[in-house]
Amino acid sequence: MYFLGIDAGGTKTKARLTDRTGATIGEGVSGPGNIRMGTPKVFASISDAYAQAIESAGLSSDQVATIRAGLGVAGLGRPGGLEKLEAQPFPFQNTIIVNDARIANIGAHAGGDGGIVIIGTGSIGIARVKEKDIRVGGYGFPISDEGSGAYIGLQAIRITLRASDGRLEHSDLTRSVFEKFDRDTQAIVNWMDSATATEYATMAPEVVNAAEAGDYHGRLITSHAAWHIEIMVRALFGFDVPRVTLVGGLAQRVEPWMSPDIRLKLSPAKGDALDGALWVARNVTSHG
Numbered sequence: 001m002y003f004l005g006i007d008a009g010g011t012k013t014k015a016r017l018t019d020r021t022g023a024t025i026g027e028g029v030s031g032p033g034n035i036r037m038g039t040p041k042v043f044a045s046i047s048d049a050y051a052q053a054i055e056s057a058g059l060s061s062d063q064v065a066t067i068r069a070g071l072g073v074a075g076l077g078r079p080g081g082l083e084k085l086e087a088q089p090f091p092f093q094n095t096i097i098v099n100d101a102r103i104a105n106i107g108a109h110a111g112g113d114g115g116i117v118i119i120g121t122g123s124i125g126i127a128r129v130k131e132k133d134i135r136v137g138g139y140g141f142p143i144s145d146e147g148s149g150a151y152i153g154l155q156a157i158r159i160t161l162r163a164s165d166g167r168l169e170h171s172d173l174t175r176s177v178f179e180k181f182d183r184d185t186q187a188i189v190n191w192m193d194s195a196t197a198t199e200y201a202t203m204a205p206e207v208v209n210a211a212e213a214g215d216y217h218g219r220l221i222t223s224h225a226a227w228h229i230e231i232m233v234r235a236l237f238g239f240d241v242p243r244v245t246l247v248g249g250l251a252q253r254v255e256p257w258m259s260p261d262i263r264l265k266l267s268p269a270k271g272d273a274l275d276g277a278l279w280v281a282r283n284v285t286s287h288g
Contacts, residue, residue, distance in 0.1 A: 004053065004069040004092065005277030008033025008046055009100055010121030010150075010198055011249070015049035016274040017057050017067075026059075028052025032198055034121075035075035036140075039084040042073065067092040070280030072103030072273060074122070075140075096284045100273065101126045101138065107276030108245040108269040111283070115241040116269075117232045120248035121201040123148035125232035127241040136235045141197040147228035149201030149250055155221040156207050157192070157200070161185060163217075171217045173210040177203070208253045226257035233262055243267040 002025075005016045013033040017026035030048035032041075054064055069092045076082055076099045085097055101124050105116045115127025115134065122145040124138025141150040156177055163174040164185050170178070181187040210218030229246070236244050245267050246255055255263060 001093075002057075002059065002063065002067045003278050003281045004050060004067050005103070005274040005281060006046055006050060006069065006071040006073075007100060007103060007273040007277055008042060008049075008071065008073040010034045010074050011201065013045040013049045014274060015046075015053040016278065017050075017053040017059075018278060022278075026053035026055070026057030028056070033073060034197075035073060035078050035081040035085070039081075039088070042085065043088045046071065046073075061091075064091050065093060068094045068281045069096070070103065070277040070282075070284065071095065071097045072100035072277050072280075073097060074100045076100070094281075094285070096280050098280060098284075103276035103280060104247050104273040105276065106279050107271040107273050108247055109243055110270040110275075111279050112243075113241070114243035114245065114267070115236040115239075116245050116247050117229055117236070118248040119148060119229055119246060119250040119254050121149050121197055123151070123229065123232070123248075125236050127236050127239060127244070129239065129241055134236065134239050134241070136232050141200070145197070147225040147232070147254065148197075149204035150197035151200075151228070152207050152221055152225050152250075153200030153203035155224070156203050156217075157188060159217050159221065161188060168217075171210070171215050172213075173207060173215045173218045176206065176210075204250060205253070208250070211257070222254070223257050226254050229254055230258045230262050233258075233266070237265065245269045247273070 001020055003018045007014045013030045015028040019025050028049040030045045033045040105126050108116050113129050117125040125136040127134040137144055145151055160174040160177040162168045163170040207218050207221050211222035233244055
């Protein structure tokens, strides 16, 4: 028997394949896997990632059929999302699909009680305490996902537009963003009409880099993002969550901008989202 963990997020999809002992025997990485992209695209990303892992492990089709898989997928709360994905032709013995936030939380606390705030393309705070699930934020970009990469990118665009028409003074950050659009506000508006959360999030590292270099607008955006993350952390502690951990691609970049008292209360992750997906594969037999 083999175990497969999948983490399908807004930016990329990762797979980790282990044997019965827990040793990693194959890995894979592919494109975004958020349900909002549509089931065919999500399934394609997931299939590509697990195919890479299976190929690197050298498993036969008979061995693939023994795999127990745990999948964490972004945006799974959308109507019909779970049902449509479950209907896809997964070749495994057992396939359990849950929200990507759930596997991140399970991984961070090794299956025990605790909470996380995810800071990636999107953001959300979740926890599980005494078999009770808790959620704060994470209702989707642009109406929510405060403090996330997409949020940071959106604020950079907004401030750049204000600077471009004289409402604010330009900084190095806003000049750089404006140059990307050939200093044309209409080009920004045209881009916005079809821009995805993932595309906004690609701007986040530049914004945080600018903040760390002392750029005024960069510091303003990053500090506001950190404040949004901080109030999610405080909310989780308000529900008597015993451990709270920051996870996601921007966690280490945003944490230094949070209040010292909250930073001291944060706990390190015991594992990552793929560890959580593998825990689901081993321990969960139904969605319950």
